[in-house]
Amino acid sequence: MIKENSPIAIFGLGHMGLPTAALLAKSGLKVVGVDINKETVEMVNSGQSPIMEPGLEAMVKKAVENGCLSATTDTLSAVGAVNVIMIIVPTPVDDDKKSDLSAVISASKSISAGLKKDDLVIIESTVPPGTCENLVIPLLEKSGLKAGADFKVAYTPERALPNNTLYEMTHNARVIGGVDSESTQMAVSLYHRITEGEIIMVQDLVTAEMVKLMENTYRDTNIALANELALVCDTLGVDAIEAIQAANHHPRVNIHTPGPGVGGHCLSIDPYFLVEIARERGLETPLIQASRKVNEDMPGEVVRIIQKALEGEGKTISGSKIGVLGAAYKGNVADARETPAKPLIEELISKNADVLVNDPYVSPEIIRSWGAQIVGLETALESDVVVLVTDHDLYRNIKPEMIKNRLLVCTRPILDRETFQKEGVIFKGVGRS
Ligand SMILES: NC(=O)c1ccc[n+]([C@@H]2O[C@H](COP(=O)([O-])OP(=O)(O)OC[C@H]3O[C@@H](n4cnc5c(N)ncnc54)[C@H](O)[C@@H]3O)[C@@H](O)[C@H]2O)c1
Ligand SMILES: CC(=O)N[C@@H]1[C@@H](OP(=O)(O)OP(=O)(O)OC[C@H]2O[C@@H](n3ccc(=O)[nH]c3=O)[C@H](O)[C@@H]2O)O[C@H](CO)[C@@H](O)[C@@H]1O
Known part of the structure; x- marks a missing residue:
């Protein structure tokens, strides 16, 4: 004892x-x-x-x-x-x-x-x-x-x-x-x-192990649903954030928030443990796997939104300065493990964009290892397009007049779309283009 x-x-x-x-x-x-x-x-x-x-x-x-x-x-x-x-x-x-x-x-x-x-x-x-x-x-x-x-x-x-x-x-x-x-x-x-x-x-031990994976898989799958619904909203010209917020007024609905993808050491990893262990026992897990794929494809979807936004201004990703706000996997943390910012930035660089990243928390070596430049917030805001990737609280203070080239792709619902549009900023987002 x-x-x-x-x-x-x-x-x-x-x-x-x-x-x-x-x-x-x-x-x-x-x-x-x-x-x-x-x-x-x-x-x-x-x-x-x-x-x-x-x-x-x-x-x-x-x-x-x-x-x-x-x-x-x-x-x-x-x-x-x-x-x-x-x-x-x-x-x-x-x-x-x-x-x-x-x-x-x-x-x-x-x-x-x-x-x-x-x-x-x-x-x-x-x-x-x-x-x-x-x-x-x-x-x-x-x-x-x-x-x-x-x-x-x-x-x-x-x-x-x-x-x-x-x-x-x-x-x-x-x-x-x-x-x-x-x-x-x-x-x-x-x-x-x-x-x-x-x-x-x-x-027993295995029940406790299973509980943990069920929780994170539930959240990952729910976010995947939100992301997929947002892409459908996009094709209809429906603002996904407005629609999800309205749907969540139903007493038995709790759709999570769409965004640029799911990162961190947990949600982007743990569902794969279930996939692996089920497969060893001869069982496929199509829902869990599809959810992972939807979430992993989100950085590519954001690249498409950026491309369309730039095209509207007669520009292309190639040769444009793209200011990325946030490298961490989520707001107010320094952790960049499995962050969606990485594949997003790498794809933009592979398309010959000049990517300028601002993140006050994530270590500069990590961001540089993706091939991006690190800049102050003001410089990032002077880019051809500003792409908000991480919901750090400090980005909530961004005002329309600070977006120099009037083009914003806001992948997290932390800025008010209407306020920016009223001041002449073209405001795009996941399920909001
Ligand atoms: N980060 C989270 O949000 C979170 C939340 C809940 C559960 N978890 C789980 O907790 C576990 C730890 O995650 P974390 O985020 O704290 O990891 P972390 O990477 O932040 O820290 C792990 C630490 O373990 C050390 N380490 C590695 N191998 C070791 C060894 N053989 N002996 C002693 N130390 C060793 C590393 O040097 C590091 O300091 C993981 O299984 C993770 O899935 C993480
Ligand atoms: C079941 C649960 O709650 N588990 C938590 C989770 O912690 P976490 O920090 O990894 O979790 P999240 O905050 O969910 O973020 C994950 C990613 O999903 C994005 N996201 C989030 C909500 C949303 O609606 N839309 C999104 O797009 C977000 O930006 C980020 O990239 O796992 C830990 C380790 O097991 C747990 O300990 C902890 O309880």
């Missing part, structure tokens, strides 16, 4: 691992973060956060100063010194859209090497259903210990929304499934330390 104040090791100090570490440390536990990235470890040990997330750096600083939080690359000594170990490492897909579980495998192997009787291992990474049972546990059992009998295992998906992570981690409902009921109970009492949200116990 785990003692009430057992120290904890957390593998992965990223967007989800570091906030979890900081919250557990704040609750009074000794937490050691284990990461393969030396720079991350050094930053955390000096009280800094490598992740841009409101409130996180202050919490990390305090926890490090109090001696409750430290970080290391030394996996064996970290595992040896604790009784609870968490895995919160990345789980991307490869070029064939198959799950890449290399980080989970490597963390599990490191944990196995130092695993002790009565330890509790908690997996938080999003994984294909069955991963805990068929991959993680066999690796942990290489220690010679038996899951359930000698050590405990629980799976609890992380469901917090970036840019509101600390609030959601402490208020969202949490789903927990264990290899046995004692494992589930131990994880429940641990999470009670950091969350006021409801804790939902499900019957």
Whole structure:
């Protein structure tokens, strides 16, 4: 049985691992973060956060100063010194859209090497259903210990929304499934330390794994529907945003918001885990796959909207200056993983446009690696066409007179179409051309 104040090791100090570490440390536990990235470890040990997330750096600083939080690359000594170990490492897909579980495998192997009787291992990474049972546990059992009998295992998906992570981690409902009921109970009492949200116990590990994928697949599919409806609206001259907002007044309708595509480390990846796992069992998942395709095709649709808008002004993409506002996958974050801005910018560059990108959050090296130039907001607004890609709050302050060449493709509904049109700006968007 785990003692009430057992120290904890957390593998992965990223967007989800570091906030979890900081919250557990704040609750009074000794937490050691284990990461393969030396720079991350050094930053955390000096009280800094490598992740841009409101409130996180202050919490990390305090926890490090109090001696409750430290970080290391030394996996064996970290595992040896604790009784609870968490895995919160990345789980991307490869070029064939198959799950890449290399980080989970490597963390599990490191944990196995130092695993002790009565330890509790908690997996938080999003994984294909069955991963805990068929991959993680066999690796942990290489220690010679038996899951359930000698050590405990629980799976609890992380469901917090970036840019509101600390609030959601402490208020969202949490789903927990264990290899046995004692494992589930131990994880429940641990999470009670950091969350006021409801804790939902499900019957096993695979159910908890499935819940996570169902949530993100629901959202991805709903956004795909919104995007497809927006393209239909376009052919009819119907403003998709106005129509969706009106439809959502129905008490049982909640169509999501169309946009330039779906990015981030979750929605654009997790549905593929279901596709993969179903296919292994002889089942095709046409709806999930079609939704992924609709969303992945959206950057190309935006290129077509830009092309049409420029043609209306007697210009072409080739040779035009195109000001892109936003490179992050969504508003007010620095994360550019799977961002729709990347394929959009790359396609514009391949069509010989001069692409000028403004994003105050995303690292300049990332944007330059796509072949684009980085510019200030004012310069971007002087382009032949301005394309708003990311809904950063600061772009809400853009006024019609700031769009020098009077041509705006606004792919997110954060600016009022009528206000811009009244001032003579040609205003296009997804489902709004
Ligand atoms: N970012 C999100 O919005 C979010 C939300 C919920 C769930 N998730 C899931 O949480 C998991 C982590 O995602 P993230 O966004 O925090 O990732 P991230 O890339 O921000 O951070 C992961 C960290 O793990 C480290 N790492 C990689 N391999 C390691 C290893 N073998 N041992 C120790 N550290 C290792 C990396 O250096 C990095 O610091 C993923 O499965 C993801 O799907 C992410
Ligand atoms: C079920 C759910 O809520 N899951 C959340 C999600 O977090 P996220 O940050 O990835 O989610 P979103 O904000 O949905 O953004 C994703 C992309 O979709 C675009 N988008 C969004 C809404 C819309 O109506 N139209 C759009 O086009 C947006 O711009 C962006 O590119 O996964 C995390 C990890 O599993 C979860 O922890 C977190 O709870």
